[in-house]
Amino acid sequence: MTNAQITLVQIDNYGPWTVTPEPRREVDLQTLQSRLYADLSQLIGNRQGYVFFTRFDNMVAVTNGLSMDDHALVQESVANRYPVTVSLGVATGTSPVQALADATEQLQDAGSAQDKSRREILRGRTIDEEFRTDDDIQIAHFDVNDMTGNFTDEVNAFDSFIHIEQGYAELMKYMREAHDSLSFFVGGDNVIAVCPELDEAEYEDAIRHVRETVEVELKVGVGNGRVPQDAGMAAKHALETCRADGSNVEFQ
Amino acid sequence: MTNAQITLVQIDNYGPWTVTPEPRREVDLQTLQSRLYADLSQLIGNRQGYVFFTRFDNMVAVTNGLSMDDHALVQESVANRYPVTVSLGVATGTSPVQALADATEQLQDAGSAQDKSRREILRGRTIDEEFRTDDDIQIAHFDVNDMTGNFTDEVNAFDSFIHIEQGYAELMKYMREAHDSLSFFVGGDNVIAVCPELDEAEYEDAIRHVRETVEVELKVGVGNGRVPQDAGMAAKHALETCRADGSNVEFQ
Amino acid sequence: MTNAQITLVQIDNYGPWTVTPEPRREVDLQTLQSRLYADLSQLIGNRQGYVFFTRFDNMVAVTNGLSMDDHALVQESVANRYPVTVSLGVATGTSPVQALADATEQLQDAGSAQDKSRREILRGRTIDEEFRTDDDIQIAHFDVNDMTGNFTDEVNAFDSFIHIEQGYAELMKYMREAHDSLSFFVGGDNVIAVCPELDEAEYEDAIRHVRETVEVELKVGVGNGRVPQDAGMAAKHALETCRADGSNVEFQ
Amino acid sequence: MTNAQITLVQIDNYGPWTVTPEPRREVDLQTLQSRLYADLSQLIGNRQGYVFFTRFDNMVAVTNGLSMDDHALVQESVANRYPVTVSLGVATGTSPVQALADATEQLQDAGSAQDKSRREILRGRTIDEEFRTDDDIQIAHFDVNDMTGNFTDEVNAFDSFIHIEQGYAELMKYMREAHDSLSFFVGGDNVIAVCPELDEAEYEDAIRHVRETVEVELKVGVGNGRVPQDAGMAAKHALETCRADGSNVEFQ
Numbered sequence A, B, C, D: 001m002t003n004a005q006i007t008l009v010q011i012d013n014y015g016p017w018t019v020t021p022e023p024r025r026e027v028d029l030q031t032l033q034s035r036l037y038a039d040l041s042q043l044i045g046n047r048q049g050y051v052f053f054t055r056f057d058n059m060v061a062v063t064n065g066l067s068m069d070d071h072a073l074v075q076e077s078v079a080n081r082y083p084v085t086v087s088l089g090v091a092t093g094t095s096p097v098q099a100l101a102d103a104t105e106q107l108q109d110a111g112s113a114q115d116k117s118r119r120e121i122l123r124g125r126t127i128d129e130e131f132r133t134d135d136d137i138q139i140a141h142f143d144v145n146d147m148t149g150n151f152t153d154e155v156n157a158f159d160s161f162i163h164i165e166q167g168y169a170e171l172m173k174y175m176r177e178a179h180d181s182l183s184f185f186v187g188g189d190n191v192i193a194v195c196p197e198l199d200e201a202e203y204e205d206a207i208r209h210v211r212e213t214v215e216v217e218l219k220v221g222v223g224n225g226r227v228p229q230d231a232g233m234a235a236k237h238a239l240e241t242c243r244a245d246g247s248n249v250e251f252q
Ligand SMILES: Nc1nc2c(ncn2[C@@H]2O[C@H](COP(=O)(O)OP(=O)(O)OP(=O)(O)O)[C@@H](O)[C@H]2O)c(=O)[nH]1
Pocket: A143, A144, A145, A146, A147, A148, A149, A186, A187, A188, A189, A190, A236, A243, B014, B015, B016, B018, B019, B023, B024, B026, B029, B030, B056, B057
C-alpha cells in the first residue's frame, strides 16, 4: 500500500501583494514565480522529493523523506531570499488526494490565504521513520504519443498546445475522480501523477478515457519507491520501455 | 487595428536531450525549464515584451518593439548560459493566431523540432518602425472572481486547481476559435490573452461561454499599447476597475 | 576624452538585515548576493552596461547609455523580486574615480548605508544624449600570463589564488592612484578596469609596477566605445591579439 | 583536533570556452559564474556544507557530511543545467591547507584544467562516518570594525573597497602561512576562514598583524562543529558577542 506524504506550499497573501501599492510588472511576477518554483525544486529535490508548479501561488510537493525540520529550513531559505514568504501544510495517507486535502486543511485552519497576519505557517505531520516502506510512493509518467511528428512539426504552436491542454484537463479530472490521483503538467507533452496503488487495468482505463473523450493518445510508465525521486526515475525508465516496445502501460 | 508581433521560442531537440544518455532527473529538468523561462521573461521583458511559458519547450512571446538583432542577442545569451539552445521564429499580423501560425512555419520549414542538426534558427520579420502604432497590441487580463473565498480557503488545493484548469482549458479554446486570440495561464487564477481588436460584447461573450460551459466566473480588464508591457499594464489597471466597480469587462 | 557614467549600487541597510532577528544562514546570504549580482548583470548588461560585484553590498556599474528611467526600472525590478532594496547614485566625468566619488556622495548625502529610513534612493545625472561620443568609455581587460601552466596545474588551489589576489590588490591600488582607474576582479585570473584615456606607456607602466612589486605577469587588451559593452568586447579582442602575438599591451 | 573535508570545484576547460568561437559577452560570463556559485551554495549548503567563490572558475568547498555520492549528484545537477561541467577533487586532513593541496592534486593528476578531454573528474575520499567528531571544523568569521561609519558613509566606494581588499589580501596570506588556514572574502567587509585548531592568541596575532601591516581593524568570531553550517553559525554568534562586548576575539 502506498503512503504519500504531501505538502501544500502556499505563498502568503500573494494576491494583494501583486497589486500593492499598484499592479506590479507582469514580467517580474513571472520571474519571481518561476524562480521560486525552481528553487523549491532544488530544495525539495535535493532531499529526493518532487514539487509541481500547479498554480505557482499554490504548489504541491511529494515529500516522503523530508522531516518537519527539513520543511522549516525550506521555509527559512525562501524567506531569506524572496520578498514573499510561504506557508506549508503537510499530511500523509494512502490516497494522495486525501493527503492533499488534509494538508490543505492545515493551512485553511490557520487562516485565509489572503490574511495579512497569517504568515509562515508550518503545520502537519510526516511519516514516522519506522512506518516508511519501499512502496510508499507510486508515480506515473504520462506522455503523448509522437507529439512532435503529429503536432509540433505540423500545426501551429497554439493548436499543439490546445491538444496537450485538453488531454491534461481531462486526465487530471479523471485520475482525481476515478483513481484518487494527483496529476500535474510538467512541460512538453508530459504529465506526472502521484497515485495510490493502481494496477495496469486502471492505467489502461485512464488512457482509454482520455482517448475516447478528447482524442489524445497517451502512454504511461509507472514506478514505485520509498522516495519520490526513486519512484519517478523508475517511471521514466518504464516510459522508455513503452517507447522501445510500443506498449501503452509499463511498470518498472 | 492591432498588429501583433509574435515569436515562437522552441528549445532545440529537447525531447531526446531529456533522455540522453539516460532519463535526466526530473527536478533538474524542472529547474532548467523554469529558469530558462524566468530568464526569457527578463530578457524580453526588459525590452517591453511579454513571454508565456506555455509548454516550456515551446514558449510564445509577444515582441513588438524587439528587432531581429534583439532576438539574436536573446538567442546568444541563452546559448551562453544553458546546456540547450533555442530557435526563434518571428511573424506579425492583425490576428495573433495567424501570426503565431506564421512564426511556427518559419521553424517547421527549417526542420523538425527534434532534428539534431536544426539548431539556433532565427527567422522571420518584425514590424517596420514606420508602421508601428499605439494600438498594435491588445491584451486582456482574465481573473476568476473571488477564487480565494470560494475555493482556495474552502476546498482542497487540487480541486481548486481543477476548477481553474477547466476554466482555462475552455477559455483558451473558445478565444482561439471564436476570437483568434492566444490565451495563456500565468499562475494563480489569472489568464492573459493576446487579442485582435475585440470589443466589449466579444469579451462578454467569452465570459458567458465559460460560465455556461464549466461554471467558472471570470472578469477581464483590457488594455492597448504600442508594446506588450503598456497594453498589459493598462489591462491590469482595468482589472482593478472591475474589482472596484464589481463589473465584468473594463477597457482602460 | 572619455566620459564615464558610473552608478553605485548599494543594498539598503544590509548589514543589520543579515543579523535580524538572528544571524541568517551564510549559504542563503551568498545565494542572495550572487543572484542579485547576476540579475543586475542581465538588467544592466541588456542595456549595454557593465556591473562589477566589488563588495556585493556595494556594486559598481558603468552605465553609459542607461537613462535615469532605466535606472528606476532596475531598482523596481529588484524590489519586486528580492527581500532587500537597492539605492542608486549616478555621476559622470572624465575620471572614472571622480565619477564614482560623485556617485557615492549622492548616496552619502541621502543618509547612512545603514539608516533604516534611507531606502531606494535614486539620484544623480546621466550624460545628455547630445554630448555622448564613441570614445566615452575606455575599458582595459587584464589577464595573468599562462596562469594554468604555471599555477592552476602546478600548485595548490589556494596558493594559485593568493598569487592572483596579490596581483589584483596591487593593480587595483596602483591603477587608482597613478591612473584614476577603477579595476575589478572578474573571476579566473582576469581584471577589468574602467579607465580615463590612457596610452600604451601608461599600461606598460602598470604592468611593470605589478611585475616588480608582486611578481605577477600581466597582459592587457584595451578597447574604446560609446557603451561599455562595445569597449569591453573590443578589449577582449585586443587581448586575443596579445595571446596571438605574445605582446603585453594591445589596443583595438 | 580538526579534520576538514575540502573539495576543489573546477570548471572544466573554462578558459578556452570563454573565447570559443569568439570572446563571449562578459555580462553572460558574469551571470553564468555567479549563478553557478549560487547553485553550488544551495546544493552544498543544503547538505550543511559551505562553498566559497574564490576565483569562480576554481571554487573551494568545505564538505564535511557530504559523501562521494552527494558529490556525484552535485556534479550531475550542474551538467544538467549549465553549458559547462565541473570536476571535483576531495581530500581531508587536520590542516585545511594540506587538505586543499591534496584535493588539488587529485585533479592535477587527472590532467590539465584546460585539457579538453578531462571532464567531470570525481576523485578523492571523504571522512569515514566513524571518525567524524563534533570538532572536525573550526570556522572563523572576520569582520572590519565600523566599516560603515569610517568608510562606506565617508569615502568614495572604491577607496572603501581598496581598504577591505588590502585587509583581505594581507589576512589571507598571513593566515595561510602562519596558521595553515584558508580565508575567503564573502562580501561586504567579511572574511570567513577555515582553520585548524587555533587558540585565542593565534587569532589575536593575526588581527595584530593585519592592523600593523595595512591598518585594517578586525574582529573575529570563532565556532566549531561537526559540519560547516554549525561551525559557521557558531562563529556568527560569537561575532555578535564581539559586537555586544566590544571585544576582538570570541569563541562560541
Ligand atoms: N518534464 C519532462 N518533459 C519531458 C521529458 N521527456 C520529454 N519531455 C518533453 O516532451 C516533449 C516531447 O518530447 P517526446 O515526448 O520525446 O517527443 P514525441 O514526439 O512525443 O515522441 P514520443 O513520446 O517518443 O512518441 C519534449 O520537448 C519535452 O518538453 C521528461 O522526462 N520530463
